[in-house]
Amino acid sequence: MTRTLDLAVIAGDGIGPEVVAEGLKVLDAVLEGSGIGVHTTEYALGAERWHATGETLTDADLEGLAQHEAILLGAIGDPRVPSGVLERGLLLKLRFAFDHYVNLRPSRLYPGVPTPLGNPGEVDFVVVREGTEGPYVGNGGAIRVGTPHEVANEVSVNTAYGVERVVRDAFERAQARPRKKLTLVHKHNVLVHAGHLWRRTVEQVAAEFPDVTVDYAHVDAATIYLVTDPARFDVIVTDNLFGDILTDLAAAITGGIGLAASGNINPTGEFPSMFEPVHGSAPDIAGQGKADPTATILSVALLLRHLGLDEQAAGIEAAVEQDIADRAGNPAPRSTTEVGDSIVARVRG
Amino acid sequence: MTRTLDLAVIAGDGIGPEVVAEGLKVLDAVLEGSGIGVHTTEYALGAERWHATGETLTDADLEGLAQHEAILLGAIGDPRVPSGVLERGLLLKLRFAFDHYVNLRPSRLYPGVPTPLGNPGEVDFVVVREGTEGPYVGNGGAIRVGTPHEVANEVSVNTAYGVERVVRDAFERAQARPRKKLTLVHKHNVLVHAGHLWRRTVEQVAAEFPDVTVDYAHVDAATIYLVTDPARFDVIVTDNLFGDILTDLAAAITGGIGLAASGNINPTGEFPSMFEPVHGSAPDIAGQGKADPTATILSVALLLRHLGLDEQAAGIEAAVEQDIADRAGNPAPRSTTEVGDSIVARVRG
């Protein structure tokens, strides 16, 4: 072995374990004969652990996870756990603790994929969603809870430091793409303070990237464009909440969240980056072998690219593309394992 | 005359005056021979006034507007005015000053209307968007602006008082519709304080409406449903910002913002309600007679229904429906006036 990838694996809840198993299978397959090995360490995090111990993510978990090169995560969330406990206490805690300020969510409409749009055009863009600020910071609070006088506030925090680094990352990604176009999505006519910070920052950083075309859309208008003219987008940079909303919609128009991959990236390398499908734990179909593992498999490709293994990443993406093209001709539903096996076979060639 | 409607008219910016003219033309036509007259008072508000005087909306304007039964508004916004000045200082100020806590936005896919969706199904729902709270309250602020240490915050304020009244209104609307279904859209797994207030309130008010079915979708998932299965929605109740986003997307899937009407309603009658198309001032096509006045004409129908003139409202809606069905057969673009004339002819005939 010339290199061994040291990965942490958080299979998590619901369909998480099923889709992660397929992701790891494809990872093994693509590394076969490359001289690169994989060492995985499983972290038992999620609903079961919380039920058993009351713990979501301890300091010891974080210290352990921090030792690895990258993290592969399946899904977090369970209807038997009060809303917010696992999301805030585990998933978002990971993103914040490991300073995943670039939440990278590519959207590509693969040939042959069914889309709800009648005439989508060529869809191939990437959303750079800020991952450590905005309304996700958990700075809300409530008084007089449960009384007629309750006031519940949520605070969106935006800093020059936080906005500038993610905007710069988005410009770099735009510059590396053929179309070299960046769209800021915000709502600066209403959220004037945060919006103007984002806008000014984009204007300033744009000066360093004269070859990148810049435009702007309010978040409400952006949802219109996503269904009427998604081909206009190349790189979208946006805040944490707007990014959450836009990327689910983007997934829907490009074949559904069963195909949407994401990376929670710490570009400095100070902490491990984390790769996960955009979909959730889908408790209604958990354990039935019905979940589509493609989003996780594409997340593994993002992981490989992040670790500098572009060739292997491209190998997975090509295999997925072929598998997807074949689905069009054969609409019979396949099990989670069958999809994984099919992609493994194509990876092997 | 048995009755004279006393309306304030704010034509506003861009295409506002053009579409309002058609709206008023249709209003006159539908009232012909009914014994009901209209008296309109124009308020010169918007970019021109701001450029000339620096004023957006004075106390005197508000006092004047408050005297009328209802307000018809065209569009507010101009690229030559700094972002936020007219939105916050005029449009939102009106919604807040007149306590328009129900921002009503119906979405219906009229037969024959082109939609970006390949297979939309029967789309007919209404969004009840809260209009006086949430991240729209203007309680944000920034420090160290323009420095690398800038912090810009936006605060979403949600009160039991404010949430309960809009939720109750939404339940009443759901109960009056054949499907009797209400969907709360929020993001309570992340915005836990605001989200839990909304959720608890819906649960409590639901007890008074046992015949209304209630469900819930996170805002990100709701955007997916809007493109994959919009027929599932009947009444959506949601916060101010989520409502802004969802209603633009809803407009896009039901033929575009050229058709989307809205009412900013003060159900108590303490202040006049205000009716406006969902679209903006579209400065790029202003003054060219290209704007589609249908959204404004449908907003006039909402205004009539609000004033208890259901028959006349239905008359406009039926005329619009016929006109839209005919557009399918005749795709040649028509001018703003031609669309208005065509709807007037159908209203009369």
Ligand SMILES: CC(C)[C@H](C(=O)O)[C@@H](O)C(=O)O
């Ligand atoms: C589960 C939830 C906290 C999460 C988010 O809002 O970021 C999810 O929707 C996502 O997009 O990864």
Ligand SMILES: CC(C)[C@H](C(=O)O)[C@@H](O)C(=O)O
């Ligand atoms: C112009 C803007 C302030 C407004 C809003 O955000 O409410 C508009 O988008 C709308 O939906 O009426």
